[in-house]
Amino acid sequence: MENFWTYFEVLAPSIGVGLIFWFAMRAIFRADRRERAMEAKVRDDTDRTHKTPSQTHNEPHSTQSGP
Helix, strand or coil, X not given: CHHHHHHHHHHHHHHXXXXXXXXXXXXXXXXXXXXXXXXXHHHHHHHHHHCCHHHHHCXXXXXXXXX
């Protein structure tokens, strides 16, 4: 049983730091995902509010002429 506690004492700090890192990265990725979703929603809402009724039915096509 002494070997178990010896190994536990050696591995516990590394496991603890790994868990803290994992929780921090998970929080960062979740926050980024929420931020991107909210930004897309805001852009979509903004696009809808700034379009006139004629633009919603007839989207303008590119008028560039080239070779």
